[in-house]
Amino acid sequence: MSNQIKQKAIEEINQANDLKKLEEIYRIYIGRKGKLTKVLRSLKDLSEKEKKEKGKIANQIKQEIKQMIKDKEQKLFAKKDVNDKKEWIDITAPGIKVPQGHLHPITLVQRQVEDIFQSMGFSVLDGPEVETEHYNFDALNVPKDHPARDMWDTFWLKDLDLLLRTHTSPMQARYMEKNNPPLRIIIPGRCFRYEATDSTHDVQFNQFEGLMVGENISVSNFKAIIEEFFKQFFNSSDIKVRLRPSYFPFVEPGFEVDIKRKDGNWLEIMGAGMVHPNVFKTAGYIKEWQGFAFGMGIDRLAMIKYQIDDIRLFYKNDLRFLKQF
Amino acid sequence: MKISYNWLQSFFEKKLPVPNKLADLLTFHSFEVEEIKKCDQDWILDIDILPNRAHDCLSHQGIAREISALLKYPFKLINYKKKIKESKELASKVIDIEIEDKNLCPRYTSRVVVDVKIGPSPKWIQERLITCGLKPISNVVDIANYVMLETGQPMHAFDADKIKGNKLIVRRAKKGEKMVSLDDEKYDLDENILVIADEKDPVCIAGIKGGINPGIDEKTKRIILEAANFNPLVIRQGSKK
Numbered sequence: 001m002s003n004q005i006k007q008k009a010i011e012e013i014n015q016a017n018d019l020k021k022l023e024e025i026y027r028i029y030i031g032r033k034g035k036l037t038k039v040l041r042s043l044k045d046l047s048e049k050e051k052k053e054k055g056k057i058a059n060q061i062k063q064e065i066k067q068m069i070k071d072k073e074q075k076l077f078a079k080k081d082v083n084d085k086k087e088w089i090d091i092t093a094p095g096i097k098v099p100q101g102h103l104h105p106i107t108l109v110q111r112q113v114e115d116i117f118q119s120m121g122f123s124v125l126d127g128p129e130v131e132t133e134h135y136n137f138d139a140l141n142v143p144k145d146h147p148a149r150d151m152w153d154t155f156w157l158k159d160l161d162l163l164l165r166t167h168t169s170p171m172q173a174r175y176m177e178k179n180n181p182p183l184r185i186i187i188p189g190r191c192f193r194y195e196a197t198d199s200t201h202d203v204q205f206n207q208f209e210g211l212m213v214g215e216n217i218s219v220s221n222f223k224a225i226i227e228e229f230f231k232q233f234f235n236s237s238d239i240k241v242r243l244r245p246s247y248f249p250f251v252e253p254g255f256e257v258d259i260k261r262k263d264g265n266w267l268e269i270m271g272a273g274m275v276h277p278n279v280f281k282t283a284g285y286i287k288e289w290q291g292f293a294f295g296m297g298i299d300r301l302a303m304i305k306y307q308i309d310d311i312r313l314f315y316k317n318d319l320r321f322l323k324q325f
Numbered sequence: 326m327k328i329s330y331n332w333l334q335s336f337f338e339k340k341l342p343v344p345n346k347l348a349d350l351l352t353f354h355s356f357e358v359e360e361i362k363k364c365d366q367d368w369i370l371d372i373d374i375l376p377n378r379a380h381d382c383l384s385h386q387g388i389a390r391e392i393s394a395l396l397k398y399p400f401k402l403i404n405y406k407k408k409i410k411e412s413k414e415l416a417s418k419v420i421d422i423e424i425e426d427k428n429l430c431p432r433y434t435s436r437v438v439v440d441v442k443i444g445p446s447p448k449w450i451q452e453r454l455i456t457c458g459l460k461p462i463s464n465v466v467d468i469a470n471y472v473m474l475e476t477g478q479p480m481h482a483f484d485a486d487k488i489k490g491n492k493l494i495v496r497r498a499k500k501g502e503k504m505v506s507l508d509d510e511k512y513d514l515d516e517n518i519l520v521i522a523d524e525k526d527p528v529c530i531a532g533i534k535g536g537i538n539p540g541i542d543e544k545t546k547r548i549i550l551e552a553a554n555f556n557p558l559v560i561r562q563g564s565k566k
Contacts (some may be wrong), residue, residue, distance in 0.1 A: 145558050147376040244353055247375035256357070 005035050006061045013068050019076050026069055036062055105325045106206055109302040110188050113208055116232045120225060122184045122210070127171035129190055132160050135170035140250040141278040148249045153194040155203075164192035167295055168209035168252060172275075175211070176283035181291070182214040188298060199310040206298035213275065213291030219243070222272060222292040230259055233301065242266065251293060252276045256282055269306070270296035328388050329456045330368035332475070338391035339398045344368040347392070354395050356382070364456050383478030403475075419485055420549050425496040429519050429529070433495055433553040437485060441465065443543050465541045465548055478552050481529060485547035487539040490524030493549070495531065502527055506534040518563045519555060532560040 009029050016022045027281040030034050036058065043055050061315050091118070103111075133144075142148050152166040171187040190206035195201060223241060240260040248254045251273025258266040272294035280289055299311050306325070308314075313321050330344050341347055348358035348370055356378070360371040372433065374382050381387050386402065393400030416437040424430050445451070446467040453463050461467050469480040472483050483493075498514035504527045505511055512530065514520060520527035528536045532555045 147379065147561070147562055151376070244357070245355060246357070248376040249377075 003057075003061070005029065005039070006065065009065050010068065013065075013072050017071065017076075018074060019080070022069060022073055022076065029065055030062055038066065054102070102322075102325065104314075104322065105302045105308075106298055108253075108325060109305060110206065110208070110298050112233065113188065113298065113301070114186070114231075116229055117210070119232075120184075120228065122186045122212075122235055125171060125175060125185050125187045127165075127168065127174060127187055127189055129165055129192075131165040131170050132162060135173050136163055136165055136167075139173035139279070139282045140169055141276050141282075142249045146249070148247075151248075155192050155194045164187075166193055167191050168207045168257045169293070169295060172211050172250070172293055173211060173279065173283055176213070176280070176285065179290045181285075183291075184212045186210045197312060199312070200300075202311050202315065204315070205311065207295055208298055210294045210296075211275070211291065212293075213289050215289065217291040219274065219292065222294070226257060226270075226272070226294065234305070242251065243272075246271060246273075248273055250276050250279050257294070269300065269304075270294055326372055326374055326383055327457045327515075328372050328385060329453055330370060331366070332453055332456075333389050333392065334386045335403065336386070336400050337393070337398050338401075341392070341398075342396075344370065348394055351388075355391050365452070366538070367452075367456050369456055375543070381477075385475050389476055416549075419491065419547065420488065421492045423492065423494045423545075425494065429497070429556045429559055430495045431554050431556075433551070435493070435552070436550045437547060438550065439547045441546055441548055443541060443545050446471075463541060469550070472552075479532065481535055481551040482541055483528065483535075483539040483549045483551070484541055484545045485549045486545075488523045488528065488549070489526075492524050493551075494522045494524075495553075496520065496522060498522075498527055498530075502559070503505045504528075504530065504534075505537045506530075507537050507540050508534075508535075509537065517559070518566065519559050521551070530563065531555050533564050 009025065012025050012278045013022070016025060026034075026169050028034055031037065040055070040062070042059050043058070044050050046054065118124060136154075137149065138144070154166050156221040157163060163252065168189045168191060170187075172183075175183070175185060175187075186208050187210075188206065190204055191207050193201070194203065197203060212225070227239060227241045230241065231237055242258050242260075243255040244258065246254045246256040248271055254271065254273035256268055257272055258268050258272045261267050272292060275291050275293050299314055302308065302314070303311060330347070331340070333347075334341050344361050348361050351370075351372060352358050356375065357373045358370050359373050360369075360449065362369045372388065382391060383485055389400055392535065399483055402559070416435060419437045420435060422435060424433055443463050443465060446461060446464040450471055451461040453474070454467060454470060459470050459474075465482045469482050473479050485491075496519075497516045498518045498520045500515045502514040502520075503511060504514060504520070510536065513525060514530070519531040521529040521531055523539070526536075526538070528539045529551075530536075531553070
């Protein structure tokens with residue numbers, strides 16, 4: 001039995017003419033499931049005497065085949081070297097550079113926003129993307145069954161009694177619960193809306209929330225700060241901001257903020273307002289504080305800054321798009 | 326909401342600013358005007374009225390009142406008393422109204438109109454409805470819609486001769502009750518839904534859908550007009566179902 005295997009193996013080794021084939025032969029005969037290995041394994045069922053005898057032969061054959069394969073391998077290697085020497089390699093040439101990653105446009109804009117606000121003394125905070133109904137709605141003066149809830153199409157996590165935050169505003173409530181004014185914060189983050197997508201709406205988007213509360217913070221403070229922000233962001237001293245009345249349940253009064261573009265047209269860019277007394281009350285403030293809050297789309301800023309006309313491009317991960325930043 | 330410029334003008338003796346100017350005025354003081362569109366002799370202003378002002382501004386009267394305050398133009402409601410003849414006979418002789426729970430329906434008013442001839446409504450009413458995005462159906466249905474667009478108060482009309490027992494009851498629906506609406510949809514009702522019922526069956530889902538059974542048709546002679554206030558929470562929950 002072992003001798004038959006040996007004959008066949010020798011024959012095949014002699015015929016093998018490349019390293020790959022040789023490797024295969026090794027696997028077939030003395031690999032983990034190889035023919036000879038099987039023979040060796042089967043020895044354990046034989047009597048002591050037979051085991052000794054046959055084991056010796058089989059081991060010997062194994063060694064022989066191994067040696068033969070090794071010899072042949074060296075021969076093939078030598079041959080390969082000869083072939084390779086025909087090709088010319090300039091070993092002094094510089095290597096191919098590993099491609100370097102770079103930041104996503106949303107990240108770039110977010111960092112710029114953070115820098116500007118930090119320079120004005122705002123702290124940057126982070127909040128959970130999965131929220132409770134309490135922080136996303138109730139604490140922000142949006143009671144259950146109030147028609148204002150229709151303003152946010154929400155992804156509900158029904159079994160968990162949670163939701164994907166529809167705005168970054170819940171962090172206002174979370175932060176004010178634990179901190180007393182005066183305070184100045186911004187909270188950038190991802191938000192979700194359960195709605196049809198188009199060139200300006202996506203089911204997920206990035207927003208940053210701003211909140212400034214003190215003893216006599218007013219709308220004029222807001223206007224000054226936000227005007228300064230846009231001046232720095234667009235790197236232009238000629239930025240005009242105007243406020244229009246609007247409604248968000250967590251502010252009173254509420255307004256839309258427009259900025260004037262280079263072409264002279266006004267562009268709606270964010271929602272803002274003076275924090276509603278109910279929001280302060282829910283946060284547990286007893287003293288009469290006042291302040292403003294605002295929410296702005298980071299995607300929207302990026303779209304304006306880089307002149308991108310479709311918000312969905314940000315999440316498509318098309319390298320042709322991403323490599324431009 | 327689509328608001329007709331000419332309709333607004335009818336509340337004022339003074340000439341209103343041109344549509345573009347009026348739109349700017351509203352946008353900078355009250356609500357965003359999303360679109361201004363010419364429509365025959367009229368202009369349509371599509372005004373985005375947000376939830377905090379829905380109760381007083383979702384109507385032509387409401388917007389006119391807002392404009393009156395902004396421009397300091399005197400504003401007058403149209404006096405219909407002069408235009409409508411009333412008989413001495415009481416509506417309560419034709420129909421009996423019963424409210425089971427005052428909390429769910431703080432106020433229910435109705436009037437009865439007799440000797441009605443169903444047909445198309447006058448052209449000017451049809452035009453205003455079309456301008457505001459509604460389809461004219463018949464004089465009775467149209468006037469109910471017209472009143473809603475003007476005042477913000479929803480109305481509903483029943484055929485008085487199809488109400489069983491001459492009685493309308495405002496109550497919670499019973500589990501298992503069903504109703505077919507005017508637009509031929511079947512609804513399964515339960516206790517969370519407020520209905521108007523006659524002696525036997527629900528004839529209307531309060532504030533949401535009219536039923537087909539007492540609906541107005543070409544043979545209708547006497548109508549009951551409903552103008553009611555319902556508990557907003559119950560209506561909202563009902564409409565979500």
